[in-house]
Amino acid sequence: MSADTITVTLAVRDPEAKRVLAQAARECPGVHLNGEGPGPVDLLVFEPGAEPGAELDRLERARRDGRVGEVFLVGREPSPELLIRAIRAGVTEFLPLPATARDLAEALARSRERRGGGREQARDTGRTLAVIGAKPGVGASTVAVNLALETNRSHPGRVGLLDLREPQGETPYFLDLECAYTWEEVVNNLARLDCTFLDSIITRHSSGLGLLPAPADGRAKLDGPAREHLLAEMSRLFDLLVLDAGVAGEQAIDLMRRVDGAVLVLNPTLPCLARARAFLEELRRQGLADKVRLAMNRHLAESEIDPVEASEVLGHALDWLLPDDARSALSALNQGRAVAEAAPKSRLARTLRRMAADLGGFAEAPAARPGFLGLLRRLRSGGKTASQGLGVA
Template sequence: MTAVSIHFRLHHPEAAASFARLVADDARFSAVLPGTPEDAAASGLVVAEVRTAQNVSVISDLLALPEVREVFVLGPAQDADLILASMRAGATEYLPFPLKVGEFRAALDRFTVRTAHSAQAAAPHPQRQGRVIHLLGGKPGTGVTTLAVNLGVEASALDGARPAALVDMRQPQGEVPLFLDMHYTHTWAAATHNAHRLDDAFMQSLMVRHASGLDILAAPDRSEDTGSAAPQAIGTMLRILRSLYSTVFVDGSPLVDELSLASMREADAVLMVTELSLPCLANTRRLLETLDNVEPDVADKIRIIANRYTPKAGVALAEAEELLGRPIAWKVDEDYVAAVSAINQGTPLRDSAPKSPLTRNIGKLATTFVRTEAQRKASGLFGRLFRNGADDMAETPLHVLQGAGG
């Protein structure tokens, strides 16, 4: 086994000698002291000292070097902002001052495990590739996040061996963690800043698991730069995730920008959520026309969901279909109380209202995305939804789901 080089970027270079002594008898690593010819170009593992959040750019600079695998950060123990900024910049370990020998060695052990997982991930994936389902609203506020969150939870319950994932791509601020009362450290911006490092192990290190089994990848904060290479990295990121999960749901923004298009290009289906109100239908039609013009291949994947449906809306389904120029694939009846209660509790609908028709019917919708091969062969038109694309969709009947508001 070839030893991994450890380079040091410390305020006091002589401190590197202390680290070198710690790994002197560890055949997995080889310490490279500052000032030596071997230290001219960093590679392998870099231990960097970062004292303030304003200096975290050194982390992304190091990770941009092609031979650098990971960066460990040494920093103050009580600076929560620095710890968060360091991890979001791509650091895989944060080691607080004063450094304890046991903590450093444990971090090296974790590095070895991650490296082994990365090597395994480089092999072809024998398992069936999962699906990517991108959801977006015809305008803001149509309940996309409620549908995305609960579809993800239900899909995870359908396949315990390969759970579902949910990527929060709403901009400028995602809300998925609020809907599930979750805390997170990383966002998908870490993937866009580290495109050269994207593999199974790296992507899994960014995910946070909900109690339901659903894995979440949070959206960047408003102030977090996603990098110029973000659109290309988004496509790569979703291809990796579809190899790891049965279904990857994307909670997308009602915008046609490069990030949204990158996700929709990779998606197997695009679910556009609208409401039976004239302003929403008009906005939805404009969005459909835009996609028809700029990205016809994406437009062909679109399926319309009429959310918060009520027969008293004043606009009939047939009228909405005529206005949109497309069939409505599903209608989802309004249940404001159940949806808002779940959001305020920070729980999925299956936990806050397990006996509700809302929960049962979102679960039914989830089965259209997570199915065994035998189920797909037996499911007729419903199961062919994703195999044959728009031609099958023209024949697919309207599926009525009771009570999904939000």
Template sequence: MNNRIIPVSLAISDKEQRLRIEQLISANSMVRLVEDEADEMGVLIYEPGDNVAEDMPHIIQALESGQAEDVYLAGNVADPEILIRAMRSGVREYLKFPVDENDFRAAIVRTAMRSSLGCDEGEKGKIFTLLGSKAGLGSTTLAVSLACALNAREPGRTVLFDLRHPVGEVPYFLDLKYEYTWGDLVHDISRLDATYLRSVMAEHESGLHVLPAPGNAERPSNHNLFLILEQLRSSYDYVVVDTAHTGDDDLPKEIELANSILIAMQLSLPCLARTSRLMDAIRSQDPDADRRMQLVATRVSRNSSIGVSEAAEVLGRQIAWVIPEDGDSVLSSINQGTPLALAYPKSPVSRVIEGIAKSLAPRPVKTRKGFSFGSLFRKKSRGADASDTFAGATL
């Protein structure tokens, strides 16, 4: 990942299992084995033994001080007390003997991602997730227009992530030609870094970056989607996600990680009922999401039989933004493959969406530094005495 090979140190007393892990390391291009007497430690794979009570303080100190980049516990049976103590001290991985190749690779990927994404939360980009209770409410139009409005501030610093299922429609709104999709990222998720991410991006002539959806593909797993979203918000100032709630038991990551959740709706009784159920479903999965949900009424006409205030009363929630009916401009921009904000910048719809952009992201864009894996390189101190030695690794 990112052309950097992660060093791995072994503190394994079981010779057969040690050989097995050495073979896994040799076969994995992401890692390399560290000699027992080397100065670096990298990822330490430790098998708790008879001296675990003496070893653990040294391991924890190495992890907390940065001498160890990460620590994996390994063994046949996990002692609950040891696991609890290790987890409280920052150990996140456990490998069961015999170590499975996929489990080992996944653990290494997680270590690399944690390190590469270890920037301050304030330095990460914001995620704005847009969805509706059903298709046809204008959420994709809203997502594309919002992304364009944000991108206009500093072209190339906003990305539009097409997560619509089963088929994304964002490219039609932008008349966008593309070669790769997020399916390519999922297919080889272990390669995911800033460089690989940029290589699959499509770019609109306005400078807006787009991560298109593959045709009729399964949604990414929650784990893969987490990795993609984290990489996106570490590479861009704003991540706009066009999606739909799946109704699964697990809260979708694009909703869980969103700074703001914009729910498109219309002023009709069936839509109000569906919107209410959608909000209830999201709240039941993540109570914290309630404060991040904001309603956007679309295609609101002056002679609507249900007023905005009435709809807000029914939903028990303020409707944050009201987008007026402007079917001619919207349909014309879609047919042209030109974003509404570019085709009709002075239209009532464009003005409201510009207001949404200013409200969601009021501060000027700040250019952030790109990814660096330099923080992964850790050095351990020399001069450890014999009492600091266990299972073949020196702390």
């Protein structure tokens, strides 16, 4: 048997569906149809019975043990709860009943893409923008959240926000969101990390912006490999991913190697300028300084630190001057709204909109294709399910 051959086992209760799927599997090149006996299997096509929760638990254990590779779920339109449970168990495709040969063939083609067998080049990923504070308390989270919201305004649903602040992030407060999951779920489920799993744990703002917050207790740690994996998958899920990246330091330097661009937020104070200068000097030593742009927050027209002098000290131009407008910023935070909504006529709102326009341009998203993500969204919104296989994006 060829190394490229996929072994398929049909654990399907519906006799007609099993007949149709068996015939379709035999006609697909590179597919070997197994019986339901013991032994490892590359692909299990599975129809749950009367106790789907217990069956999915057993299925998850089989995947962890290496006895089962990929899993397709067969059945009538599932509930959102069952679908999310199936995703967590490792299911990657849904084949609706009544079964058709075309559904299985298309799902197998997507499976081959995920394995790398049917793809000539990697799928395009979105841009990643890190927002970094020169020191704690400079307003970097305010900038990150509002840049994400403003960009999402013109590209709804295509912008994501990832909170990487340590030891605790605060982005849900800025958006008035209660988040059931954080990136701690990713740390605990790295083997299952893909776009489908991510979409099941990301919280969606009413605007369509997707948020994955930091854990509230600060105990979980997102190390380098896990962070790299998470960034790669979120970049596939969103066309623009904004990172609330915390304070300038070693982690921020590591992120600068990965991101497409960054905004360093600083205040017009001597301690902050000193921290910003040290960070910029390290970026220059590592050849990363061309990725970063500077935003001076809480700027006063009559400040003792002139922007021109600050630029000379930093050896880098200041790209934006965000006015000192604590009233608008605090009002937006306390309402859980964008500054542009809480204080639409303020100078701060206008400057943030200009920043988003400067930073937020990105290529149009690729044409939509059937996916598990689409089914989950349709079910959550009460829409009808299309009669087609559902692949992982």
